[in-house]
Amino acid sequence: MTRSKEWLYAWLLLLPAMTLLALFTHYPAVANLWHSFYSTPKGARPAVFIGLENYRTLFDDPIFWKALSNNLWYAAGTIPLSIVIALVMAVWVNDRIAGRGFLRLAYFTPTILPMIAVANIWLFFYTPEYGLLEQITNAFGLPRHNWLGSQSTALPALMVVTVWKEAGFFMIFYLAALQSMSPHLAEAAAIEGASRWYFFRRVTFPLLMPTTLFVLVNAVINAFRLVDHIVVMTRGGPDNATALLLYYIYEIGFRFWDSAYAAALTMVLLALLGLAALAQFAFLEKRTHYQ
Amino acid sequence: MLFAQVRRWLAGFAAAAAATIAFAQAPVEVSFYYPVAVGGPITKIIDGFVADFEKENPAIKLKPVYTGSYQDSITKALTAVKSGEPPVTSILLSTDMYSLIDEDAIVPFDEFVKTPDDQAWLKSFYPAFMENSQTGGKTWGIPFQRSTIVLYYNKEAFKEAGLDPNKPPVNWKEMAEFGQKLTKRDASGKVTQWGVQIPSSGFPYWLFQGLAIENGVNLMNAAGTEVYYDKPEVIDALQYWVDLVKKYKVHPEGIVEWGTTPKDFFERKVAMMWTTTGNLTNVKANAKFDFGVAMLPASKQRGSPTGGGNFYIFKKSTPAQREAAVKFIKWVTTPARAAQWGIDTGYVAVRADAWDTPVMKQYVAGFPAAAVARDQLPYAKAELSTHDNQRVTKALNDGLQAALTGTKTPEAAMKDAQREAERILKASK
Numbered sequence: 001m002t003r004s005k006e007w008l009y010a011w012l013l014l015l016p017a018m019t020l021l022a023l024f025t026h027y028p029a030v031a032n033l034w035h036s037f038y039s040t041p042k043g044a045r046p047a048v049f050i051g052l053e054n055y056r057t058l059f060d061d062p063i064f065w066k067a068l069s070n071n072l073w074y075a076a077g078t079i080p081l082s083i084v085i086a087l088v089m090a091v092w093v094n095d096r097i098a099g100r101g102f103l104r105l106a107y108f109t110p111t112i113l114p115m116i117a118v119a120n121i122w123l124f125f126y127t128p129e130y131g132l133l134e135q136i137t138n139a140f141g142l143p144r145h146n147w148l149g150s151q152s153t154a155l156p157a158l159m160v161v162t163v164w165k166e167a168g169f170f171m172i173f174y175l176a177a178l179q180s181m182s183p184h185l186a187e188a189a190a191i192e193g194a195s196r197w198y199f200f201r202r203v204t205f206p207l208l209m210p211t212t213l214f215v216l217v218n219a220v221i222n223a224f225r226l227v228d229h230i231v232v233m234t235r236g237g238p239d240n241a242t243a244l245l246l247y248y249i250y251e252i253g254f255r256f257w258d259s260a261y262a263a264a265l266t267m268v269l270l271a272l273l274g275l276a277a278l279a280q281f282a283f284l285e286k287r288t289h290y291q
Numbered sequence: 292m293l294f295a296q297v298r299r300w301l302a303g304f305a306a307a308a309a310a311t312i313a314f315a316q317a318p319v320e321v322s323f324y325y326p327v328a329v330g331g332p333i334t335k336i337i338d339g340f341v342a343d344f345e346k347e348n349p350a351i352k353l354k355p356v357y358t359g360s361y362q363d364s365i366t367k368a369l370t371a372v373k374s375g376e377p378p379v380t381s382i383l384l385s386t387d388m389y390s391l392i393d394e395d396a397i398v399p400f401d402e403f404v405k406t407p408d409d410q411a412w413l414k415s416f417y418p419a420f421m422e423n424s425q426t427g428g429k430t431w432g433i434p435f436q437r438s439t440i441v442l443y444y445n446k447e448a449f450k451e452a453g454l455d456p457n458k459p460p461v462n463w464k465e466m467a468e469f470g471q472k473l474t475k476r477d478a479s480g481k482v483t484q485w486g487v488q489i490p491s492s493g494f495p496y497w498l499f500q501g502l503a504i505e506n507g508v509n510l511m512n513a514a515g516t517e518v519y520y521d522k523p524e525v526i527d528a529l530q531y532w533v534d535l536v537k538k539y540k541v542h543p544e545g546i547v548e549w550g551t552t553p554k555d556f557f558e559r560k561v562a563m564m565w566t567t568t569g570n571l572t573n574v575k576a577n578a579k580f581d582f583g584v585a586m587l588p589a590s591k592q593r594g595s596p597t598g599g600g601n602f603y604i605f606k607k608s609t610p611a612q613r614e615a616a617v618k619f620i621k622w623v624t625t626p627a628r629a630a631q632w633g634i635d636t637g638y639v640a641v642r643a644d645a646w647d648t649p650v651m652k653q654y655v656a657g658f659p660a661a662a663v664a665r666d667q668l669p670y671a672k673a674e675l676s677t678h679d680n681q682r683v684t685k686a687l688n689d690g691l692q693a694a695l696t697g698t699k700t701p702e703a704a705m706k707d708a709q710r711e712a713e714r715i716l717k718a719s720k
Contacts, residue, residue, distance in 0.1 A: 042393055127551050128543060129560045144481060149492075149545030151696045235493050238546045238692035254366050255681045257390070 090174030422673035432601030470541030486541030504594030
């Protein structure tokens with residue numbers, strides 16, 4: 001094969017994936033950026049170029065800032081917790097214990113349940129007076145609380161649902177990584193007299209870094225992407241206490257029909273996720289040891 | 292035997308002839324979106340209507356499309372408008388009227404009202420329902436599945452509290468007093484049964500509107516260009532709601548979920564609840580105790596907002612399609628069908644003469660609670676609806692939830708909501 005033929009061959013192989021990416025990822029992103037510089041067309045009134053006006057509105061929009069800060073809290077609350085729980089669960093069900101298969105299944109179940117159905121069930125867990133949570137706290141004589149109905153607890157209540165939903169999913173990745181680890185390492189450490197904790201800290205955990213990076217990227221994306229339960233459980237309320245960025249974008253775009261402003265908000269979300277991905281790859285990549 | 296054969300042969304002939312005629316005329320296709328917002332076999336009833344109508348009008352082919360909740364339906368309808376292929380007609384919230392007009396998506400019904408018969412038809416609907424269907428001297432929607440808020444109360448709980456089970460509260464003072472008698476606490480002071488519950492999740496504005504109207508004012512003007520969130524009467528109305536929680540302690544704290552409120556009522560966690568008449572069939576089926584239905588209590592007057600869905604006709608349709616759609620809408624809102632629809636669903640039959648039909652009279656005689664919503668209609672006012680409706684409404688919802696969760700005083704919350712709503716309304720002009 002000549003060089004130019006090889007070159008053509010390579011491009012042809014890349015073409016299907018590139019077409020899909022360009023069509024469904026790159027073109028929409030660019031078109032979205034373009035739309036964010038225009039006003040929203042309404043009825044007979046066409047869209048006009050307004051430059052950065054949508055971004056100026058965004059800067060002055062208190063609900064946007066509220067949604068952004070909610071989202072950052074939400075990410076800070078759900079990402080580390082679900083990763084730690086996933087790791088602990090994976091290490092546990094990796095051991096030879098009785099009922100291991102059942103435990104693995106139990107941990108993974110939340111992941112395969114549809115979020116909308118799950119949110120409806122959790123809605124009744126949190127119901128004041130006779131909800132499951134209330135019945136438990138009641139048995140201990142603790143005071144009543146309206147979990148989803150007060151501004152201070154609504155967002156944490158939703159975070160619990162997310163952690164519950166995500167931890168099992170991440171556990172599967174850790175479990176797969178743990179199983180591919182050579183048993184010689186553990187045997188060698190045992191001969192050297194290393195404690196279990198020391199072995200985990202110095203051997204297992206570093207070897208799991210590639211998985212952690214992968215899980216972290218997914219967790220960050222999900223923290224900004226998963227809003228199904230908000231639609232069911234709080235609709236962003238009370239007074240925007242649980243409004244997350246994507247939910248707010250949906251509201252602006254498909255309830256208020258302000259598609260141009262929604263486009264501007266989407267650009268912010270896109271930039272945010274892009275930055276997060278860059279940071280993760282720049283900092284963590286160096287510390288990650290690939291086998 | 293022979294007769295049966297002949298009859299079958301004749302039937303076959305008739306069907307073939309009908310098919311030929313229909314084919315010759317090429318039936319007018321009318322696509323039609325409808326939501327389902329209450330329990331019950333709604334799709335089955337709609338399909339039944341469609342089949343009966345097509346039998347009587349073989350030249351028209353209806354294509355009903357179930358489109359989810361009201362929110363999903365308006366989303367789908369407006370998306371279809373933007374993509375250039377809207378339905379010919381659709382049932383959407385009556386409050387979507389201004390949004391649909393602003394999007395230049397619908398046509399008024401006036402051009403189809405030509406004969407005195409047509410005019411009589413348009414006048415037959417309750418005026419309270421027409422308030423959300425008309426603006427600028429034109430009729431944009433035809434009431435179909437409409438509702439109001441009523442008070443449901445547990446008669447057994449009333450008896451236990453020493454109250455007359457046939458005397459629901461008639462005014463705000465009584466609702467608070469009865470509520471205090473109905474609120475039960477255990478030895479440690481924990482509430483085991485609340486007096487009253489007014490849901491505040493999702494769309495608190497609708498229930499709050501009941502309080503505001505009772506206090507003498509509605510929240511907006513008829514043109515949909517102004518709102519009155521910070522009028523003293525409105526602030527007072529919110530103060531009363533907050534007082535039910537903080538002062539009288541007869542209403543649960545924080546946000547009360549709309550969806551679980553009927554369940555709270557069935558579980559005897561609350562003795563009185565405010566919710567839609569559309570829940571009547573649900574409560575009738577699930578309340579294990581004797582319950583009553585009453586008009587909302589009065590402050591300066593009785594009052595409730597109307598709610599629910601209207602028929603609209605979309606602009607991008609042929610004249611033949613529009614005529615056919617209007618024909619169906621007239622057909623489905625005849626007194627007999629309006630009555631049957633009301634009985635099957637719990638919605639308020641939309642015209643006075645529907646209540647005079649024998650079926651309805653019999654139904655009301657056996658179940659008087661069904662007539663409460665009708666009796667309340669003379670006091671009912673239009674549901675909150677303005678230009679850029681959903682945003683203007685959200686401003687109020689946020690304010691109400693802020694006051695109910697205690698982060699703002701009623702006055703501050705309503706002043707903020709008013710400022711925000713005015714900003715949005717100014718921008719939408």
